[in-house]
Amino acid sequence: MELLAPAGDLEKLKFALHYGADAVYIGGQNFSLRANAKNFSLKDIEEGVSFAHERGKKVYVTVNIILHNEDVEGLEEYLRKLSEIKVDAVIVSDIYIIKKIQELQIPLEVHLSTQASVINPYAANFYKNLGVTRIVLGREASKIDIKKIKEKTGLELEVFIHGAMCTSYSGRCVLSNVTTNRDANRGGCAQICRWTFKEKENQIFSMTSKDLNMIPHIKEMIDIGVNSFKVEGRMRGIYYIATVINTYRTLIDKIKENTLTDKETKYYLDILNRCANRESTPQFFEKIPTKKEQYFLGRMEVSNQDFLGLVLDYDEKNKIATIEQRNYFKIGDEVEFFGPKKETFSYKIHTIENENNEKIEVANHPNMIVKLFVPEKLEKYDMMRIKIFDKQDYL
Amino acid sequence: MKNNYLVIPSHNLKKKSPNVDFLFPLKGYCVGFKKEYTLEEIDKDSYVYINRLLDSEKIESLKKILPELEKQKGIVFEDLGVLELIKEEKKNISLIFYATHANCSKDTINALLDYVDSIVISPDITTEEIKEILKKAKKKVCLYTFGPIPYMYSRRTLLKNYQEKFSLERKNELELEETSTNKKFVFIENEYGTVVFDEKKLDGRIFLNEENISYHLLNLDWEEIEDLSVWIEEFEKKLPIKNTTDGFLNQKTIYRLPPRKES
Numbered sequence: 001m002e003l004l005a006p007a008g009d010l011e012k013l014k015f016a017l018h019y020g021a022d023a024v025y026i027g028g029q030n031f032s033l034r035a036n037a038k039n040f041s042l043k044d045i046e047e048g049v050s051f052a053h054e055r056g057k058k059v060y061v062t063v064n065i066i067l068h069n070e071d072v073e074g075l076e077e078y079l080r081k082l083s084e085i086k087v088d089a090v091i092v093s094d095i096y097i098i099k100k101i102q103e104l105q106i107p108l109e110v111h112l113s114t115q116a117s118v119i120n121p122y123a124a125n126f127y128k129n130l131g132v133t134r135i136v137l138g139r140e141a142s143k144i145d146i147k148k149i150k151e152k153t154g155l156e157l158e159v160f161i162h163g164a165m166c167t168s169y170s171g172r173c174v175l176s177n178v179t180t181n182r183d184a185n186r187g188g189c190a191q192i193c194r195w196t197f198k199e200k201e202n203q204i205f206s207m208t209s210k211d212l213n214m215i216p217h218i219k220e221m222i223d224i225g226v227n228s229f230k231v232e233g234r235m236r237g238i239y240y241i242a243t244v245i246n247t248y249r250t251l252i253d254k255i256k257e258n259t260l261t262d263k264e265t266k267y268y269l270d271i272l273n274r275c276a277n278r279e280s281t282p283q284f285f286e287k288i289p290t291k292k293e294q295y296f297l298g299r300m301e302v303s304n305q306d307f308l309g310l311v312l313d314y315d316e317k318n319k320i321a322t323i324e325q326r327n328y329f330k331i332g333d334e335v336e337f338f339g340p341k342k343e344t345f346s347y348k349i350h351t352i353e354n355e356n357n358e359k360i361e362v363a364n365h366p367n368m369i370v371k372l373f374v375p376e377k378l379e380k381y382d383m384m385r386i387k388i389f390d391k392q393d394y395l
Numbered sequence: 396m397k398n399n400y401l402v403i404p405s406h407n408l409k410k411k412s413p414n415v416d417f418l419f420p421l422k423g424y425c426v427g428f429k430k431e432y433t434l435e436e437i438d439k440d441s442y443v444y445i446n447r448l449l450d451s452e453k454i455e456s457l458k459k460i461l462p463e464l465e466k467q468k469g470i471v472f473e474d475l476g477v478l479e480l481i482k483e484e485k486k487n488i489s490l491i492f493y494a495t496h497a498n499c500s501k502d503t504i505n506a507l508l509d510y511v512d513s514i515v516i517s518p519d520i521t522t523e524e525i526k527e528i529l530k531k532a533k534k535k536v537c538l539y540t541f542g543p544i545p546y547m548y549s550r551r552t553l554l555k556n557y558q559e560k561f562s563l564e565r566k567n568e569l570e571l572e573e574t575s576t577n578k579k580f581v582f583i584e585n586e587y588g589t590v591v592f593d594e595k596k597l598d599g600r601i602f603l604n605e606e607n608i609s610y611h612l613l614n615l616d617w618e619e620i621e622d623l624s625v626w627i628e629e630f631e632k633k634l635p636i637k638n639t640t641d642g643f644l645n646q647k648t649i650y651r652l653p654p655r656k657e658s
Contacts, residue, residue: 067500069527096502120454123476140550148451172548177648188650197571203561207553291556
């Protein structure tokens with residue numbers, strides 16, 4: 001069973017793995033969707049793969065554009081290079097790329113991208129016969145579909161459990177192409193489904209999907225044979241990735257140990273919804289989404305400023321944490337610390353010192369280094385956030 | 396050169412004309428059509444259109460009607476599961492694969508042609524790209540030459556959800572305008588999902604008489620045509636047709652934004 005995280009760059013890759021992901025998926029600078037993200041150079045991919053493999057973890061590289069005539073140039077060389085770097089798999093949707101890997105006998109494991117929108121066992125078998133070892137199912141696959149595909153094909157199944165949803169079937173939308181001239185299926189999607197529409201004089205509305213959140217169904221997914229639990233969001237920041245991966249890691253481990261309670265589940269749901277600033281639902285798992293699974297009037301989305309600081313160091317003897325500020329905080333604020341394999345704990349800020357050990361009242365400069373007295377032990381790369389939910393209230 | 400046509404008929408059209416095969420959207424297995432047809436309503440010796448992505452239950456129900464489909468001229472389909480099903484069931488059915496937005500390169504298309512009799516080139520690419528494909532395709536291919544241009548296919552019932560949310564009259568077809576660009580789209584929906592089209596229809600007649608085309612696909616679902624022979628005659632003479640566009644034929648898309656200029 002694998003927890004699979006998105007990583008838009010090397011820093012995010014390291015945080016995702018540090019916070020409990022078993023594997024990450026990344027995009028190179030060519031042949032991948034999210035063309036306008038920072039993405040990974042071949043050198044970055046090599047470094048990311050080394051970092052992951054040293055920790056017994058995996059890296060998958062997306063090569064999932066829909067090819068146009070001009071896009072084939074350089075593809076073979078790129079695939080060979082990925083193989084040399086020893087990436088653990090490539091995620092592909094165009095059949096030409098799948099067949100080319102087999103024909104050239106490039107030693108690369110091939111996973112089928114969600115862009116192919118596989119939701120039945122026959123389609124999965126078609127790709128299995130081409131040598132694909134894992135299917136990233138369409139987000140529209142229901143519990144029944146997942147079960148049937150597993151039973152009939154025996155393939156590894158990767159299923160999205162969290163993050164943004166396309167309004168359309170993935171790969172079946174070119175609204176961005178016609179509206180902005182940016183090709184959605186080659187990484188240029190401008191997310192037109194999140195824009196607003198109107199019918200004559202009627203209400204302006206959007207057809208935006210709420211996010212996906214499978215927390216209530218993780219156990220069922222384990223039981224029906226899902227192998228990899230995938231989180232969406234290669235464009236997301238380290239706080240989002242750390243929070244989401246840490247939450248699902250804890251949840252999955254508690255399910256395996258049979259120690260998860262309904263009250264705790266509610267707490268984790270609230271943490272995740274707060275972090276994304278969006279409502280989330282299980283979408284297609286049990287039914288076809290209705291009006292309740294959509295936003296109609298847009299979202300007044302403000303940036304999440306819960307992430308207050310990143311722990312850079314902890315002096316155990318003096319109980320002093322060195323923290324890199326990420327958002328404004330001050331003396332008297334109620335905060336909490338979280339980190340991998342750490343029970344989240346609350347703390348009221350009593351003193352703040354700057355780098356020169358001078359007492360200050362507020363940490364108000366981006367990335368400034370401050371020191372806090374924190375009695376409980378912290379680790380490098382733990383995070384400090386504003387305290388919104390108290391776990392004790394849920395228990 | 397004689398052009399062959401694969402025609403999705405308008406609702407009032409019954410009679411074929413020379414060089415025409417009909418393509419009937421099969422009820423329950425299609426989205427994005429004003430008129431769909433039950434098996435009983437489909438003329439003999441026609442093609443049957445299955446453009447839905449099929450869930451596990453629906454593809455099993457398709458298995459049951461394969462003997463009926465085998466009697467027809469062939470199937471045009473979007474879901475590669477249909478191909479695998481037909482192979483597993485050892486049925487002898489002519490197959491045309493139309494992944495609406497994925498059949499975009501000569502290499503992809505040649506890879507697909509190993510498994511099917513023909514494919515339909517996606518209407519998302521330029522004239523130059525199509526000409527290159529026609530030149531390099533290893534079998535004759537089909538071209539979407541006329542009809543509504545599909546831009547998006549959702550499994551969600553977007554119109555139903557919108558109309559329920561705002562307590563509006565229930566309609567399965569609606570023209571909606573994107574508010575920042577004022578671009579108009581037509582939404583068509585059934586219980587299996589919603590398809591979003593351009594308000595204008597594609598006119599790809601520049602490809603008439605090109606070589607390596609087995610069929611020009613004409614989608615007349617939005618038309619009112621009683622005499623197809625007359626319509627095709629006028630079509631071939633390139634007489635003007637209202638409310639048409641050249642779609643992506645002269646619009647090359649990009650996918651990486653140029654770097655921002657330093658201010």
